[in-house]
Amino acid sequence: MFSEPNGGYSYEDCKATADWLLSQTDIRPLVGIVCGSGLGGLANMLKDQVVFNYKDIPNFPQSTVHGHAGRLVFGTLKGRPCICMQGRFHIYEGYPLQKITLPIRIFKLLGVKTVVLTNAAGGLNQDYKVGDVMIIKDHINMPGFAGNNPLVGPNDERFGVRFPCMSDAYDRELQQLAMDVGLELGYGDFLKEGVYCVLGGPSFETIAECRMLHRMGADAVGMSTVHEAITARHCGMRVFALSLITNQAVMDYESKEKANHEEVLQTGKDRAMQLEQLVSTIVTRIEHSNNYA
Numbered sequence: 001m002f003s004e005p006n007g008g009y010s011y012e013d014c015k016a017t018a019d020w021l022l023s024q025t026d027i028r029p030l031v032g033i034v035c036g037s038g039l040g041g042l043a044n045m046l047k048d049q050v051v052f053n054y055k056d057i058p059n060f061p062q063s064t065v066h067g068h069a070g071r072l073v074f075g076t077l078k079g080r081p082c083i084c085m086q087g088r089f090h091i092y093e094g095y096p097l098q099k100i101t102l103p104i105r106i107f108k109l110l111g112v113k114t115v116v117l118t119n120a121a122g123g124l125n126q127d128y129k130v131g132d133v134m135i136i137k138d139h140i141n142m143p144g145f146a147g148n149n150p151l152v153g154p155n156d157e158r159f160g161v162r163f164p165c166m167s168d169a170y171d172r173e174l175q176q177l178a179m180d181v182g183l184e185l186g187y188g189d190f191l192k193e194g195v196y197c198v199l200g201g202p203s204f205e206t207i208a209e210c211r212m213l214h215r216m217g218a219d220a221v222g223m224s225t226v227h228e229a230i231t232a233r234h235c236g237m238r239v240f241a242l243s244l245i246t247n248q249a250v251m252d253y254e255s256k257e258k259a260n261h262e263e264v265l266q267t268g269k270d271r272a273m274q275l276e277q278l279v280s281t282i283v284t285r286i287e288h289s290n291n292y293a
């Protein structure tokens with residue numbers, strides 16, 4: 001059932017995993033949510049939960065990072081069927097990109113139409129504060145510049161085309177919806193929109209790197225999300241993504257700040273309630289305002 005040419009999984013491998021999951025639950029998710037570092041609590045908003053540990057799912061990688069529980073949660077959000085990854089995979093864990101993005105293709109084969117990606121990120125934009133929520137309007141794929149793209153390898157047209165467009169990677173209507181919902185909830189003070197840049201990690205950035213990324217046009221920097229967004233767009237799902245600014249990227253040699261994962265997780269805890277409200281209201285409105293998913 002499982003083969004790994006070029007570190008990838010065949011359509012049949014993905015289908016076998018999706019079919020296995022579908023045989024274990026009656027929930028047929030239309031929205032797939034990926035929880036960022038320290039944001040696993042987002043899964044708590046799902047009712048009627050059916051939970052799988054990653055270790056029990058055929059072909060699934062294992063979470064190795066603190067703050068990523070390693071559980072796939074099916075459930076409903078105000079009646080709407082959803083699936084939530086409590087724990088994602090990163091390049092620095094040693095996984096090939098095709099493995100990191102396997103769950104996104106499984107989402108597709110489960111019937112998911114809209115993917116909601118969340119992450120913890122360092123703020124490069126000097127107007128950003130810790131605790132801000134950035135709606136991602138675009139990305140810079142630094143590993144991609146060197147050929148590290150999840151779509152490298154033979155292309156299976158059953159997923160999508162060889163050369164997918166990325167100028168519309170982040171759905172503009174969903175960005176507007178998120179902004180509207182955020183303003184209604186009274187989150188205007190900490191809601192931003194900007195460009196997310198992915199690096200391989202696991203080391204945080206040097207001061208010179210942060211300065212360069214900022215000049216390049218990035219507002220926030222992290223180690224995830226972009227590979228998932230590319231894979232989701234390739235197979236025709238809509239993508240909405242947001243970053244929680246968990247720390248200020250250090251841009252100044254006088255600064256005493258030091259990026260660290262504990263601060264990242266703590267900021268996630270501090271903003272958990274608002275993020276849950278924001279994401280759950282967006283997901284509900286997708287259903288109410290449109291037939292997107």
Ligand SMILES: O=P(O)(O)O[C@H]1O[C@H](CO)[C@@H](O)[C@H]1O
Nearest residue numbers: 036037119120223224261264
């Ligand atoms: O992108 P997520 O998974 O939210 O995690 C972010 O936080 C971790 C660093 O603290 C890195 O894994 C970075 O990518």
Ligand SMILES: Nc1nc2[nH]cnc2c(=O)[nH]1
Nearest residue numbers: 120121122221222223259
């Ligand atoms: N690369 C990177 N990832 C992060 N995740 C959370 N904060 C950061 C950061 O400052 N840099």
